[in-house]
Amino acid sequence: MSARILSGLALAALAAAAAQAADKPVAIVGGTILTVGPQGTIDKGTVLIREGKIAAVGLDVAVPSGATVIDAAGRFVMPGIIDAHSHTAIEEGVNECSDVITAEVRVSDVIDHHDVNIYRELAGGVTTVNVLHGSCNAIGGQNAVLKLRWGKPPEELAFKAAPRGIKFALGENPKRANFRVPGVQRYPSTRMGVEAVIRGAFEEARAYKKEWADYESKAAAADKPLAPRRNLRLEELRDVLDGKVLVHAHCYRADEILMLIRLAEEFGFKIRTFQHVLEGYKVASEIARHGAGASTFSDWWAYKLEAFDAIPYNAAIMAAHGVSVSLNSDSDELARRLYWEAAKAVKYGGVSEAEALKMVTLNPAWQLGIDKWVGSIETGKDADIAIFSAHPFSPDARVEATLVDGVVYFDRAKDAGSAR
Amino acid sequence: MSRPALALCFALAAGPGPAQDVVTAITGARIVTVSGPVIEKGTVVIAGGKIAALGADVAAPAGATVIDGTGRTVYPGLIDGLTTLGLTEIGSVAGSVDVAETGDVNPHAQAWVAVNPHSDLLPVARANGITAALAAPTGGLISGQSALIRMAGSTPDALTVKTPVGMHVVYPTGRPPFDIARLFEEPELKTFEERQKDKKKNVEKELRRLANLLEEAKAYGEALRAGRAKPDLPLESLAPAARGGVPLIVRADAEDEIRGAVAFAAERALKLVVAGGLEAWRCADVLKQHDVPALLNVDRLPRRESDRYDAAYANAAKLHAAGVRFAIVSDDASQSRNLPYEAAMARAYGLSADAALRAITLSPAEIFGVADRMGSLAVGKDANLFVATGDIMDHRVSVTHVFIDGVAQSLETRHTRLYEEFKDRR
Numbered sequence: 123m124s125a126r127i128l129s130g131l132a133l134a135a136l137a138a139a140a141a142q143a144a145d146k147p148v149a150i151v152g153g154t155i156l157t158v159g160p161q162g163t164i165d166k167g168t169v170l171i172r173e174g175k176i177a178a179v180g181l182d183v184a185v186p187s188g189a190t191v192i193d194a195a196g197r198f199v200m201p202g203i204i205d206a207h208s209h210t211a212i213e214e215g216v217n218e219c220s221d222v223i224t225a226e227v228r229v230s231d232v233i234d235h236h237d238v239n240i241y242r243e244l245a246g247g248v249t250t251v252n253v254l255h256g257s258c259n260a261i262g263g264q265n266a267v268l269k270l271r272w273g274k275p276p277e278e279l280a281f282k283a284a285p286r287g288i289k290f291a292l293g294e295n296p297k298r299a300n301f302r303v304p305g306v307q308r309y310p311s312t313r314m315g316v317e318a319v320i321r322g323a324f325e326e327a328r329a330y331k332k333e334w335a336d337y338e339s340k341a342a343a344a345d346k347p348l349a350p351r352r353n354l355r356l357e358e359l360r361d362v363l364d365g366k367v368l369v370h371a372h373c374y375r376a377d378e379i380l381m382l383i384r385l386a387e388e389f390g391f392k393i394r395t396f397q398h399v400l401e402g403y404k405v406a407s408e409i410a411r412h413g414a415g416a417s418t419f420s421d422w423w424a425y426k427l428e429a430f431d432a433i434p435y436n437a438a439i440m441a442a443h444g445v446s447v448s449l450n451s452d453s454d455e456l457a458r459r460l461y462w463e464a465a466k467a468v469k470y471g472g473v474s475e476a477e478a479l480k481m482v483t484l485n486p487a488w489q490l491g492i493d494k495w496v497g498s499i500e501t502g503k504d505a506d507i508a509i510f511s512a513h514p515f516s517p518d519a520r521v522e523a524t525l526v527d528g529v530v531y532f533d534r535a536k537d538a539g540s541a542r
Numbered sequence: 543m544s545r546p547a548l549a550l551c552f553a554l555a556a557g558p559g560p561a562q563d564v565v566t567a568i569t570g571a572r573i574v575t576v577s578g579p580v581i582e583k584g585t586v587v588i589a590g591g592k593i594a595a596l597g598a599d600v601a602a603p604a605g606a607t608v609i610d611g612t613g614r615t616v617y618p619g620l621i622d623g624l625t626t627l628g629l630t631e632i633g634s635v636a637g638s639v640d641v642a643e644t645g646d647v648n649p650h651a652q653a654w655v656a657v658n659p660h661s662d663l664l665p666v667a668r669a670n671g672i673t674a675a676l677a678a679p680t681g682g683l684i685s686g687q688s689a690l691i692r693m694a695g696s697t698p699d700a701l702t703v704k705t706p707v708g709m710h711v712v713y714p715t716g717r718p719p720f721d722i723a724r725l726f727e728e729p730e731l732k733t734f735e736e737r738q739k740d741k742k743k744n745v746e747k748e749l750r751r752l753a754n755l756l757e758e759a760k761a762y763g764e765a766l767r768a769g770r771a772k773p774d775l776p777l778e779s780l781a782p783a784a785r786g787g788v789p790l791i792v793r794a795d796a797e798d799e800i801r802g803a804v805a806f807a808a809e810r811a812l813k814l815v816v817a818g819g820l821e822a823w824r825c826a827d828v829l830k831q832h833d834v835p836a837l838l839n840v841d842r843l844p845r846r847e848s849d850r851y852d853a854a855y856a857n858a859a860k861l862h863a864a865g866v867r868f869a870i871v872s873d874d875a876s877q878s879r880n881l882p883y884e885a886a887m888a889r890a891y892g893l894s895a896d897a898a899l900r901a902i903t904l905s906p907a908e909i910f911g912v913a914d915r916m917g918s919l920a921v922g923k924d925a926n927l928f929v930a931t932g933d934i935m936d937h938r939v940s941v942t943h944v945f946i947d948g949v950a951q952s953l954e955t956r957h958t959r960l961y962e963e964f965k966d967r968r
């Protein structure tokens with residue numbers, strides 16, 4: 123659809139990406155490097171990139187001859203921003219709304235790599251997004267972690283090393299409180315029902331797991347029994363029970379957060395992140411004890427009843443209680459200014475600037491299980507980097523260039539501009 | 543819910559009253575006047591609800607309450623030029639929302655009447671320096687009349703600075719209104735060209751309707767003055783805008799909508815303000831030519847996929863360069879507190895820091911005809927101002943004091959109360 127009219131924008135980016143040979147080293151020199159890693163902030167430092175990975179970071183890094191040099195003098199260099207809650211590139215496939223539990227459906231099957239918002243988000247310094255289903259149903263399906271390699275087909279957008287994940291949803295949305303269509307009714311309609319459908323699903327998953335375990339234990343025997351019928355929905359939930367899948371749970375109210383912690387602990391699995399989690403500050407200790415992360419909005423509130431106790435201090439309070447906190451967008455528009463969303467954590471609750479930066483980089487990386495590869499500028503990690511005109515928290519900050527795997531996918535100076 | 547506590551907080555802050563007799567001096571602060579040069583270190587004196595004095599060598603009067611402004615910055619109160627503040631509480635709860643009346647011709651709907659002075663949203667906006675906002679109805683063809691409200695007071699009368707400020711109109715899109723009951727009906731199969739033709743026809747029809755209503759209202763106004771009119775509240779309400787006395791504030795984003803609105807208003811000698819204005823940068827020529835100001839919301843995605851990614855961010859800078867008047871607005875209620883950050887985005891994408899600040903202070907005051915009272919720091923103006931720990935467009939900066947009509951306002955909000963209640967819970 124949009125591929126043709128996009129040509130102006132797309133070609134500029136693609137040309138930049140193509141022009142850069144993958145094996146030629148890249149050096150970003152002269153900038154203030156906010157590593158978000160053990161090296162802290164490095165003034166007038168160099169980031170050396172080889173084969174898409176960070177080969178060296180520091181003051182005295184030699185730039186090899188033949189390297190592509192990016193002059194970052196007067197600029198700020200930070201790890202690419204990670205948005206732990208996105209619906210980018212799946213406009214026509216956000217929700218399988220027709221059933222309550224749809225653990226079998228996969229975001230990776232409906233990626234629209236022509237979605238111009240991929241490019242727009244790169245222009246906001248974003249390099250990795252966690253594309254989740256919507257919150258229409260209690261268990262929505264399998265998410266996809268993408269790297270914003272604009273111009274590449276869906277398979278090449280996938281963050282291949284990212285562990286599997288699944289979206290749960292609690293509260294007003296799965297009970298369809300605000301989205302009733304005349305003549306259409308779907309169970310559940312209460313938070314009681316939401317708990318019951320999740321509980322029911324995991325009881326079935328537990329039985330399914332046992333059925334297969336029983337079968338496999340007898341598989342070696344001569345009188346091999348007939349295999350159980352394969353069920354994609356229960357297979358996914360079985361893997362949740364086995365801790366193979368990260369659970370990302372959309373939630374708002376404190377009571378439903380506690381409900382899911384209780385339920386998960388009863389069935390013996392972990393919640394990796396509570397998403398939105400606007401009342402997380404009320405039960406921050408419980409979230410920390412469970413070991414879950416929290417991915418929240420900086421300051422959205424009052425758009426529905428369950429968001430009326432939302433406060434901008436949420437991130438700060440949860441962080442102070444030891445919860446790994448990230449700030450997300452849930453929006454193609456907000457995703458482009460997550461660096462300023464992080465700055466708000468400094469204002470509301472006095473989070474340090476270093477911790478606030480982690481809320482859009484290293485913390486979401488941990489929450490998605492990809493912190494080994496991204497989230498900070500450290501030797502050995504992927505060269506996913508955003509270059510800003512000023513400190514990313516300052517009111518003059520603008521993204522000048524964004525690299526994924528050492529390849530420049532956004533360069534403001536080379537942006538082709540509007541079609542007319 | 544802590545309604546009693548909130549009511550108390552407003553009672554303390556209530557408008558004209560004994561508290562205005564207090565003389566306050568903010569000393570040793572950086573004073574950003576907006577209308578004049580920045581005073582790097584000076585004093586502002588507030589007395590009788592007005593700015594009594596300000597300058598580098600102004601002394602605090604004897605007996606004044608002194609606020610040490612060393613290292614702080616004083617700004618004129620921010621004016622959010624397009625909101626639904628006071629008209630909405632919880633977006634999804636119909637009982638708490640009074641923004642759009644039934645039907646599509648509602649010139650007699652007056653925002654100030656329905657503004658809830660005890661809304662939890664008002665103190666939240668105020669705590670980040672917003673001291674006045676345009677409360678505007680939405681929806682339909684003619685949405686109703688907006689009011690400029692101050693963020694202090696315990697009755698709608700006390701809140702209202704000026705009404706009507708504008709008659710709000712939604713430029714017709716040519717699409718049928720959203721109807722949830724028809725959501726699952728099969729759409730009629732039509733070609734792109736057929737759809738465009740339909741759209742054009744519908745827009746023209748709606749514009750004719752609007753034109754006829756304005757004509758009728760004008761005639762009605764004359765008949766009314768001559769004592770020959772039967773009661774007709776909608777026409778009576780529309781008459782001032784039809785005469786060109788009250789501006790039409792027309793919501794229009796697309797280039798053809800903005801150009802259409804400008805032509806429509808020019809043909810009938812109506813006063814026009816464009817609201818939304820996503821593609822205003824494409825129409826800077828006609829906006830300049832007809833001196834039509836725009837109320838811009840910055841943090842938006844471009845309207846067209848083929849637009850440069852920063853089309854909305856750079857909009858303000860382009861209008862500024864072309865000499866078009868504009869204010870930057872939140873176009874929201876709960877997000878009104880982020881108004882200075884919308885200005886910051888315009889600044890990051892080419893607008894000067896001074897122009898960005900003006901767009902959330904003096905410019906909206908001028909557009910709404912209240913610049914003699916607010917929008918800048920000058921002797922004799924209403925003492926609507928705030929003190930901040932630094933550049934108000936910097937997300938890390940906090941507001942430490944807010945004054946409205948010279949009265950110190952509580953910075954307590956629903957959010958600070960919940961913060962205090964839960965921050966140390968283990």
